[in-house]
Amino acid sequence: xxxxxxxxxxxxxxxxxxxxxxxxxxxxxxxxxxxxxxxxxxxxxxxxxxxxxxxxxxxxxxxxxxxxxxxxxxxxxxxxxxxxxxxxxxxxxxxxxxxxxxxxxxxxxxxxxxxxxxxxxxxxxxxxxxxxxxxxxxxxxxxxxxxxxxxxxxxxxxxxxxxxxxxxxxxxxxxxxxxxxxxxxxxxxxxxxxxxxxxxxxxxxxxxxxxxxxxxxxxxxxxxxxxxxxxxxxxxxxxxxxxxxxxxxxxxxxxxxxxxxxxxxxxxxxxxxxxxxxxxxxxxxxxxxxxxxxxxxxxxxxxxxxxxxxxxxxxxxxxxxxxxxxxxxxxxxxxxxxxxxxxxxxxxxxxxxxxxxxxxxxxxxxxxxxxxxxxxxxxxxxxxxxxxxxxxxxxxxxx
DNA sequence: TCTGGGGTCCTAGGACCC
DNA sequence: TCTGGGGTCCTAGGACCC
Numbered sequence: 001x002x003x004x005x006x007x008x009x010x011x012x013x014x015x016x017x018x019x020x021x022x023x024x025x026x027x028x029x030x031x032x033x034x035x036x037x038x039x040x041x042x043x044x045x046x047x048x049x050x051x052x053x054x055x056x057x058x059x060x061x062x063x064x065x066x067x068x069x070x071x072x073x074x075x076x077x078x079x080x081x082x083x084x085x086x087x088x089x090x091x092x093x094x095x096x097x098x099x100x101x102x103x104x105x106x107x108x109x110x111x112x113x114x115x116x117x118x119x120x121x122x123x124x125x126x127x128x129x130x131x132x133x134x135x136x137x138x139x140x141x142x143x144x145x146x147x148x149x150x151x152x153x154x155x156x157x158x159x160x161x162x163x164x165x166x167x168x169x170x171x172x173x174x175x176x177x178x179x180x181x182x183x184x185x186x187x188x189x190x191x192x193x194x195x196x197x198x199x200x201x202x203x204x205x206x207x208x209x210x211x212x213x214x215x216x217x218x219x220x221x222x223x224x225x226x227x228x229x230x231x232x233x234x235x236x237x238x239x240x241x242x243x244x245x246x247x248x249x250x251x252x253x254x255x256x257x258x259x260x261x262x263x264x265x266x267x268x269x270x271x272x273x274x275x276x277x278x279x280x281x282x283x284x285x286x287x288x289x290x291x292x293x294x295x296x297x298x299x300x301x302x303x304x305x306x307x308x309x310x311x312x313x314x315x316x317x318x319x320x321x322x323x324x325x326x327x328x329x330x331x332x333x334x335x336x337x338x339x340x341x342x343x344x345x346x347x348x349x350x351x352x353x354x355x356x357x358x359x360x361x362x363x364x365x366x367x368x369x370x371x372x373x374x375x376x377x378x379x380x381x382x383x384x385x386x387x388x389x390x391x392x393x394x395x396x397x398x399x
Numbered sequence: 400t401c402t403g404g405g406g407t408c409c410t411a412g413g414a415c416c417c
Numbered sequence: 418t419c420t421g422g423g424g425t426c427c428t429a430g431g432a433c434c435c
């Protein structure tokens with residue numbers, strides 16, 4: 001029995017949310033851009049369909065977008081509203097199947113296999129249309145929905161359905177559908193891989209279909225060959241996983257101007273650690289691996305990471321590790337810093353069993369007092385707002 | 400007024416263990 | 418007196434996605 005997979009993809013999500021949040025402002029602008037300002041070295045997160053006609057795409061520097069379409073209005077991303085809407089949409093989708101996976105802030109996969117009796121239809125297209133209308137009616141967000149027997153087919157069908165439509169691919173018709181596409185359309189085939197494919201004359205999906213896995217293995221290696229062979233035929237046995245647990249939590253910032261001063265960098269580092277760590281604690285997790293990233297003015301990315309034995313959760317302990325890592329990166333190469341970032345990974349559950357006896361090779365990095373302080377600050381912020389408490393340590397370099 | 404911020408996954412080499 | 422091999426963990430870097 002084949003599966004029935006749907007992919008619901010919000011149309012120009014950040015633009016839609018911006019309009020809902022400010023109906024008299026952004027809501028009235030036809031030529032609307034959402035993203036960072038050009039003065040802050042920002043890029044476009046989402047462009048209204050009217051601006052896309054000028055060649056503007058998301059990911060493009062805002063300065064570039066405004067050169068293509070000077071009349072356009074730029075508004076910042078409404079992060080709170082976007083995650084609120086995300087939850088609303090998720091809730092509506094959850095009424096059609098328990099198997100809903102949030103793939104990103106504006107994309108969801110649904111496995112609706114076996115729900116025919118509940119929804120009184122065997123027609124996937126009809127079900128998808130109903131879901132689209134329900135999401136629109138209940139959340140005011142327009143989604144496009146694609147459907148088929150696998151994740152990759154559903155996703156590509158959703159792309160074809162944009163904006164605001166429904167496209168489903170019948171079982172057995174996957175190859176016919178895939179033949180209409182470029183290899184670049186397949187998720188996972190990025191610019192680098194496209195270039196390599198082009199070296200062998202492979203641009204369209206149809207160009208690739210004549211080759212078996214062995215032939216493709218010679219060019220791309222066994223694993224990649226099998227992966228590509230399958231995807232080009234719409235084969236994808238990836239399941240829909242409703243309960244994704246984060247594997248990393250990161251916060252980074254590109255500065256309006258490169259920062260060279262060490263104390264200024266430490267102040268920024270402390271802010272980033274504070275944001276990442278409070279997110280960590282809100283999920284009741286602890287981290288073992290702390291990573292610090294810098295981007296040099298020439299756009300080189302460098303990273304240093306350290307794994308500790310006993311998991312951490314307090315700003316203080318994480319900051320102490322991060323500071324050492326930044327010092328290491330600064331030692332390797334001095335000069336301005338364009339971007340600074342902190343990433344936490346290697347999580348353990350906060351309620352897990354303490355294995356203190358194992359941690360004898362390392363001095364205690366975090367005490368109960370550190371943890372208690374961090375949690376108290378979290379509680380005060382939750383009650384009085386995030387600006388209620390600011391760090392008492394004003395000279396981060398000398399703490 | 401060139402190039403964001405949040406993620407996932409993969410690779411490759413070295414350390415270390417059995 | 419000659420160098421095994423598998424597994425796991427860690428670090429660094431990079432491709433890719435939205």
